Amino acid sequence: MINLNIKKELHGSNGKMNLDINLSLENQEFVALSGISGSGKTTILRILAGLEEASGKIVVDNQIWLDEKISMPIQKRNIGFVFQDYALFPNLNIFDNLLYVKKDKELAKYLLNVTDLYELKNRHPDSLSGGQKQRVSLCRALMKKPKILLMDEPLSALDPNMRNKLQNEILTLHKEFKTTTIMISHDPSEIYKLASRVLVLSNGKITNDGTPKEILLKTQGSQKFSFEGELLDIIKVDVIYIAIVAIGQQIVEIVISNNEAKNLIVGQKVNVSTKAFTPIIKAI
């Protein structure tokens, strides 16, 4: 069990902001931390890891990591951290990057095999792709067999295929190493796939806490599906109006009424939903 009760005054682009978090996590939970830029997500992970000071209390399995008297040093906290920018040692090859954390060659070999990196073990980080570097970073974070795995948007710089592959590896390793994992992510499909719990942070406070289904599914009542998008354009074709809406990576056309065309403003966020028909789903 992890109990986190912390406060810290932060100085953001819009002035002062008070980070104020009171949170309990069960062991082996996979928590996604979401929220707009500057809401305090990275700071929470850094405080938990001991990279940043804060007032309050952190207790992990009855062991005090932080209170008014104690601030356990970072190397004693049983944590693995995967940073967005990999943070690998450039002068060490991949194998030595892992062994630097712990001289356990068997575990290093095992992790490199699971993540398809074993062939690259003698290469230096500079000669690897972003996805490969991120996998090394994940392996390195797991070398200590940490109790808590913290990941700060680990997959945001990767293409969709690599993201998908790494999501599966992260889930496998989370289960195998029985870590309590906290991952910052903005990607709803990623959160849905990986997390058992979602925390939404706004202005330094947790404003939403629930399962991915509760937090992410936007359909209400009898709605069959519902998407959020951005209205890009409204065009008139003969006597009808068509709204052009960007939903994720897709652009869709929706026939709208005269009245709707008058009330909608190009550029605004819109919700597209239906309850009238059953959509057809096919593998592509």
Ligand SMILES: Nc1ncnc2c1ncn2[C@@H]1O[C@H](COP(=O)(O)OP(=O)(O)OP(=O)(O)O)[C@@H](O)[C@H]1O
């Ligand atoms: N040590 C600090 N002291 C004071 N203010 C800080 C400190 N660290 C970060 N901040 C400020 O606190 C705010 C929250 O930063 P943080 O990096 O935690 O946000 P975030 O939610 O992770 O954002 P992003 O999604 O952009 O990474 C920012 O405005 C930042 O400038």
